[in-house]
Amino acid sequence: MLNRLKDVFASLQRHDVRYVVIGGIAAVLHGVPRATFDLDLLIEATPDNAQRLLNAFIETGMGTADLTTAADLLAHEITIFQDRVRIDVQTSTPGLSFADAWSGRVTMAYEGQEFNVVNRAHLIQSKRASGRDIDLQDAAILDTTGGKGPV
Numbered sequence: 001m002l003n004r005l006k007d008v009f010a011s012l013q014r015h016d017v018r019y020v021v022i023g024g025i026a027a028v029l030h031g032v033p034r035a036t037f038d039l040d041l042l043i044e045a046t047p048d049n050a051q052r053l054l055n056a057f058i059e060t061g062m063g064t065a066d067l068t069t070a071a072d073l074l075a076h077e078i079t080i081f082q083d084r085v086r087i088d089v090q091t092s093t094p095g096l097s098f099a100d101a102w103s104g105r106v107t108m109a110y111e112g113q114e115f116n117v118v119n120r121a122h123l124i125q126s127k128r129a130s131g132r133d134i135d136l137q138d139a140a141i142l143d144t145t146g147g148k149g150p151v
Helices: 006-014 023-029 047-059 063-067 070-074 098-103 120-130 133-145
Strands: 019-022 038-043 078-082 086-090 106-110 113-117
Touching: 006 047, 006 113, 019 023, 019 098, 023 038, 023 120, 023 133, 038 047, 038 098, 047 063, 047 070, 063 078, 120 133
Parallel strands: 019 113, 038 086
Antiparallel strands: 019 038, 078 086, 106 113
16 A cells, blocks of 8 residues: 555655554554555644645645645544545544644655654554554554564
8 A cells, every 4th residue: 555655655745744644554554464445644733734735635646635625624523535545634533632643753664755653652542542443453463562563
């Protein structure tokens, strides 16, 4: 999945979007062995940042970004962009503030492209707060692997 997102991450970086990868992809990057088919981003919920995100998506050819505005994006907890990949943009997430996620973020890279990822402790905290079975399973695996899983 990351190979289909390289240009998205490059565009997010060019547009100086404040985001962190959360959810299933973050869990996989921290060592949870499971498949996931979407990218979850937690963004700083400000009008300027939301507009930069939309501009970054439009630059990469994600046509669904043309169908919303920064104000609409900020009015919802989750906005789904479904183009060649599915990206769920969240303005809030259970158990974790953007400020904490941003200050504790880790930078990872795939084929030379860097991106921001929620750190392991914050990911566990958020997954436990969500309470969904899959998230609780991910949190348990993350807790027991202690950072020794593949990245």
